[in-house]
Amino acid sequence: MFQGQKVSLILPTYNEKDSIRKVINDFAALGVVDEILVINNNAAAGTSEEVRQTSAKEIFEPIQGYGQAIRRGFAEATGDLIAVCEPDDTFLAKDIFKFLVFSEEVDIVYGSRTIKNYIWAGANMGRFLRWGNWFVAKLIEALFNTNYLSDVGCTYRLIKRPALEKILPLFRVRSNFFGPEMMIRGYLRKLACVQIPVNYKDRVGESSVTGDLKKAFILGMKMIVLIIAMRFCCEKALIKYLD
Numbered sequence: 604m605f606q607g608q609k610v611s612l613i614l615p616t617y618n619e620k621d622s623i624r625k626v627i628n629d630f631a632a633l634g635v636v637d638e639i640l641v642i643n644n645n646a647a648a649g650t651s652e653e654v655r656q657t658s659a660k661e662i663f664e665p666i667q668g669y670g671q672a673i674r675r676g677f678a679e680a681t682g683d684l685i686a687v688c689e690p691d692d693t694f695l696a697k698d699i700f701k702f703l704v705f706s707e708e709v710d711i712v713y714g715s716r717t718i719k720n721y722i723w724a725g726a727n728m729g730r731f732l733r734w735g736n737w738f739v740a741k742l743i744e745a746l747f748n749t750n751y752l753s754d755v756g757c758t759y760r761l762i763k764r765p766a767l768e769k770i771l772p773l774f775r776v777r778s779n780f781f782g783p784e785m786m787i788r789g790y791l792r793k794l795a796c797v798q799i800p801v802n803y804k805d806r807v808g809e810s811s812v813t814g815d816l817k818k819a820f821i822l823g824m825k826m827i828v829l830i831i832a833m834r835f836c837c838e839k840a841l842i843k844y845l846d
Contacts, residue, residue, distance in 0.1 A: 611682030615672035622807035670781025714759035725805035
């Protein structure tokens with residue numbers, strides 16, 4: 604609990620078998636997370652066995668896609684404050700306290716991995732990914748007149764229940780560019796948001812997206828197309844194509 608509010612954590616998983624148990628235990632040890640939901644999105648063999656050794660609840664989502672997994676987690680979560688993180692051990696569990704503190708004043712708190720002081724040695728945040736995420740974040744900032752943004756791809760975030768109920772029915776993206784859609788939906792509904800720096804470290808295993816620069820570039824281009832489409836109210840025709 605945090606100030607009398609139930610805290611839920613969503614961990615979508617696809618290729619994190621070797622790190623997911625540690626991540627779950629790290630969050631559980633903090634004593635503030637009441638509910639940990641692992642969304643098994645056709646995950647690697649052996650993932651369920653790792654989850655069963657923890658306090659987390661595993662939910663199976665057969666429709667493939669990061670966005671689909673997060674949307675399922677949002678629908679299943681029962682907390683007043685709902686956090687999302689990666690189970691690949693790139694983030695520090697204790698950083699959730701930063702999100703909780705900021706949630707006292709805003710509806711949604713987004714993490715940023717582009718602040719140099721918080722990028723650990725070995726983290727997969729080279730110049731291309733760092734500046735690419737910064738550029739796309741600035742595009743959202745300019746087109747939607749938002750608060751300061753420096754990272755569009757950070758998956759560590761927290762949303763309050765009333766805010767989630769306003770934007771959950773609006774989500775359309777099922778794949779890896781769900782992050783900017785969530786951001787824009789929130790800003791269009793005039794929700795109070797802030798972005799804060801989080802620690803970012805070396806991943807256990809290889810990412811199916813950012814581990815391949817070609818895939819990362821294509822994802823970035825899809826994000827840009829989506830952002831421009833949402834600004835000019837023509838995203839409905841594009842989202843199915845982009846997914």
